[in-house]
Amino acid sequence: MARFSFRCRLCSAYLCTSLCTSMFNILHMSHSYGVERLSFKAAEWTTKYQNDLPDSSFAYIEPGGKKDSEGKTTPRGLRHFPYKDENGNVHMPHLNNGMAQITKSTLSKDVQQRIHSHLLSVYKKLGKEHTPCSVPGCKGYSPSEKSMLSDSEAFYSYLKRAQRAQRVIWGIICS
Numbered sequence: 001m002a003r004f005s006f007r008c009r010l011c012s013a014y015l016c017t018s019l020c021t022s023m024f025n026i027l028h029m030s031h032s033y034g035v036e037r038l039s040f041k042a043a044e045w046t047t048k049y050q051n052d053l054p055d056s057s058f059a060y061i062e063p064g065g066k067k068d069s070e071g072k073t074t075p076r077g078l079r080h081f082p083y084k085d086e087n088g089n090v091h092m093p094h095l096n097n098g099m100a101q102i103t104k105s106t107l108s109k110d111v112q113q114r115i116h117s118h119l120l121s122v123y124k125k126l127g128k129e130h131t132p133c134s135v136p137g138c139k140g141y142s143p144s145e146k147s148m149l150s151d152s153e154a155f156y157s158y159l160k161r162a163q164r165a166q167r168v169i170w171g172i173i174c175s
Contacts, residue, residue: 045094049086051076057084059098060107060115080105081115083122090122103134113137127154 055061055073059081065073073079081098085091099119102112116135123130123141132140 045082050079050082053082053084053086054088055079056088057082057086059083059118060111062107080107081119083119090126092128095119095122099130099133109136127157 051072053072055071058079060079061073062078062080065075065078068074081101083090083095083098099116102116102119105112107115112135116133116138120130120138120141124143127143129143130141132138
């Protein structure tokens with residue numbers, strides 16, 4: 001799991017992005033300009049971790065495999081481009097990596113196009129920007145500049161993320 005460490009220059013509080021930087025800004029509203037990025041440590045998902053992920057965490061599963069007792073495709077090598085964690089949450093570093101690795105795979109161009117379309121739809125659902133890449137025909141994606149209040153789906157998505165972050169923060173504070 002990737003970890004970004006942040007420190008407030010004024011109160012020396014440390015947080016990581018799993019606590020949601022927007023929640024950090026809410027808690028430290030007066031300090032929001034005092035936050036500096038200290039380090040980035042991207043830990044790769046181990047093979048064991050990827051093998052334990054459900055099939056729904058992968059952008060593409062090649063045909064020809066069989067399901068094991070847990071409902072996961074075997075052999076595991078038929079599953080490509082993991083981008084969700086074990087809880088089904090999109091992991092942006094792996095989503096970005098999947099997008100970058102599509103054309104480097106040995107899969108057919110048609111399959112690469114389908115994977116690209118699937119991952120692009122994930123970017124759109126999250127409202128994240130995707131710059132044009134090496135996949136033929138990719139024009140990229142830039143979220144619209146609608147206000148959050150006029151885009152109810154984005155607003156509710158934001159609320160869910162903020163509530164999740166709040167639960168995590170309270171769990172740390174109370175522990």
